[in-house]
Amino acid sequence: MSILRVENAEARYEGNVIFENLCLDVIKGKITTIIGPNGCGKSTLLKTMGRILKPKFGKVYLQDQDINTLPTQEIAKRLTLLPQNPIAPGELGVEELISYGRYPHRKNISNLTTEDKEKIEWALEITHTLPYRDRPLGSLSGGQRQKVWLAMALAQDTTVLLLDEPTTYLDLAHQLDVLQIVENLNHHHQCTVVMVLHDINHAARFSHEIVGMRDGKIMATGSPHELITADTLKQIFHIDARIMVDPSNGSPVCFGYESALAEEEFVLHKEKENVAT
Amino acid sequence: MVNKNRVPKMIILTAPLLIVLVIFLSILYGAKSFDPMTVWNAIFHYHADNQDHAIIQSSRVPRALGALLVGAYLAISGALMQGMTRNYLASPSIMGVTDGSVFVITLCMVFIPSLSSYQMIFASMIGSALGAIIVFGFGSLIRNGLSPIRLAIIGTVIGTFLSSLSAAIASYFQVSQNVSFWYNARLHQIDPSMLKLAIPFGVIGIILALYVSKSITILSLGEDISITLGQRTKYIKIISMLAVIFLTGTAVALVGKIGFVGLIIPHMTRFLVGIDYKWVIPCAGIVGGLFLAICDILSRFINYPFETPIGVLTAIIGVPFFLYLIRSKGGKNVV
Numbered sequence A: 001m002s003i004l005r006v007e008n009a010e011a012r013y014e015g016n017v018i019f020e021n022l023c024l025d026v027i028k029g030k031i032t033t034i035i036g037p038n039g040c041g042k043s044t045l046l047k048t049m050g051r052i053l054k055p056k057f058g059k060v061y062l063q064d065q066d067i068n069t070l071p072t073q074e075i076a077k078r079l080t081l082l083p084q085n086p087i088a089p090g091e092l093g094v095e096e097l098i099s100y101g102r103y104p105h106r107k108n109i110s111n112l113t114t115e116d117k118e119k120i121e122w123a124l125e126i127t128h129t130l131p132y133r134d135r136p137l138g139s140l141s142g143g144q145r146q147k148v149w150l151a152m153a154l155a156q157d158t159t160v161l162l163l164d165e166p167t168t169y170l171d172l173a174h175q176l177d178v179l180q181i182v183e184n185l186n187h188h189h190q191c192t193v194v195m196v197l198h199d200i201n202h203a204a205r206f207s208h209e210i211v212g213m214r215d216g217k218i219m220a221t222g223s224p225h226e227l228i229t230a231d232t233l234k235q236i237f238h239i240d241a242r243i244m245v246d247p248s249n250g251s252p253v254c255f256g257y258e259s260a261l262a263e264e265e266f267v268l269h270k271e272k273e274n275v276a277t
Numbered sequence B: 001m002v003n004k005n006r007v008p009k010m011i012i013l014t015a016p017l018l019i020v021l022v023i024f025l026s027i028l029y030g031a032k033s034f035d036p037m038t039v040w041n042a043i044f045h046y047h048a049d050n051q052d053h054a055i056i057q058s059s060r061v062p063r064a065l066g067a068l069l070v071g072a073y074l075a076i077s078g079a080l081m082q083g084m085t086r087n088y089l090a091s092p093s094i095m096g097v098t099d100g101s102v103f104v105i106t107l108c109m110v111f112i113p114s115l116s117s118y119q120m121i122f123a124s125m126i127g128s129a130l131g132a133i134i135v136f137g138f139g140s141l142i143r144n145g146l147s148p149i150r151l152a153i154i155g156t157v158i159g160t161f162l163s164s165l166s167a168a169i170a171s172y173f174q175v176s177q178n179v180s181f182w183y184n185a186r187l188h189q190i191d192p193s194m195l196k197l198a199i200p201f202g203v204i205g206i207i208l209a210l211y212v213s214k215s216i217t218i219l220s221l222g223e224d225i226s227i228t229l230g231q232r233t234k235y236i237k238i239i240s241m242l243a244v245i246f247l248t249g250t251a252v253a254l255v256g257k258i259g260f261v262g263l264i265i266p267h268m269t270r271f272l273v274g275i276d277y278k279w280v281i282p283c284a285g286i287v288g289g290l291f292l293a294i295c296d297i298l299s300r301f302i303n304y305p306f307e308t309p310i311g312v313l314t315a316i317i318g319v320p321f322f323l324y325l326i327r328s329k330g331g332k333n334v335v
């Protein structure tokens, strides 16, 4: 069953069409990962799903309701989006920033309720950001900041999470940490997650569904086994990937790759020669 | 959190006292200084035939109040603009808002002279809106034009253009004398009837500003985050812009152009109270009002017994601050 549906959407920036006629069904309670080359429109798609960009044509549905007619505060209670590069005033305190995640749930009174406080505490704990709760955002490292933003998104307490490259700036161990947080949320809180990742091995290991994009088109969707194959990776990234199955958890792993462009050029060259003769 | 709000609460609590004190000083000292008793009598036992009483009532009191109001209005406008655009250089005088006001006022003086105070405030507000629309319009047309420094350049260029145009029109139609008032703000020529109107108009602006103050904090986290948190960003921006138009328009109609208050006071205020606009907006109003009133008192003594234009004082303090901002914050587009 789909919880979030993109229907024939077209997105533009000042007349530049990024994608058109794009359709995508996000399955409820699953982790979906979007992969694709830089600039292919992954963030644009995520922003369209998160109503930050209004599609020029087409519709986005959240639980069968048109996202552009639903009251925005209603949506904010059900869906959150962590942008790729959020920037906040450096003087802002960590805990304060996370507390803004409770904004959509606010009642008329301005003070935080017990529930708000619990959620903030939980978000701090689960993202391991407790040690910096009293520090200003500007004093944190890139990776620490990334986790604070994640904590803010979690404090929002939504069932749908859209995460744009949640693992950038993080070292190997912390990348895993964040992805396990996501897995955990999905597993224990039935959250639906759509994220953008650049590491295909992480995508393979942590997703139920992978969406491969290139030049604003969805080239393929499917389970990690269906998608992380030499053929589809060549289509999506123009690489020749060497894939095997990780014996410890059974997910496909890309253990090496070469650029397929050289070969492509060779083929093109050959074709030209054929035409000439 | 309890601890953190101590400074803003202290500012708000001590404000009435400080304001009364500054008003009092502003009335006492000037080209002619009075003793406190005369002031007391002028206010509470007014005699129309007493010359001192007349000066105090018709000149000193409006001047003190005017400086406080204008300082507050400009500072709140600046704070709103900086929070809303996340641009640390945003302010009414840099973004062409005040120049727009003066431009429309000039047009009115030429083509519809004998405007009432009431109509003058409206003209000034229309001008504020016009200035802002032109500057932000250009900003969004040019690639990256909304970045702090580019927007400041666009604002300055368009502001200069509008004020040159006003000067040209004024001299062609020979109203330069009347118009120059709006270029070099002169607080000692405040029109009491205008002052009476400036209060309700300003109050509308302040109420709007306070109404959006919390939302401005969310907006200062960036448009994407703000939408994600369920904020109606367009609505908040429109209300904020309306507040800016009311406040800046009224301030310009009352005393003319005063630079830098709207730029530096919000920064000082954030330095004092942090970045929650729930506190920044009211505190900027208080700090701005006090700042301008104190500048106004000082301006009477720098070149005693001659008055130094208030704009000179705010510029002497403001320009180094402006350069400091560009230097220290230039790289980051964060307020």
Ligand SMILES: Nc1ncnc2c1ncn2[C@@H]1O[C@H](COP(=O)(O)OP(=O)(O)OP(=O)(O)O)[C@@H](O)[C@H]1O
Pocket: A013, A014, A016, A018, A036, A037, A038, A039, A040, A041, A042, A043, A044, A045, A084
């Ligand atoms: N605000 C914007 N204004 C104009 N063009 C934009 C804007 N944001 C993105 N683009 C363009 O839209 C295209 C898609 O951008 P998008 O951010 O969706 O890519 P992406 O797939 O997320 O890339 P990356 O992996 O680098 O994050 C790019 O060509 C980019 O240059």
Ligand SMILES: [Mg+2]
Pocket: A042, A043, A044, A084, A164
């Ligand atoms: Mg991206």
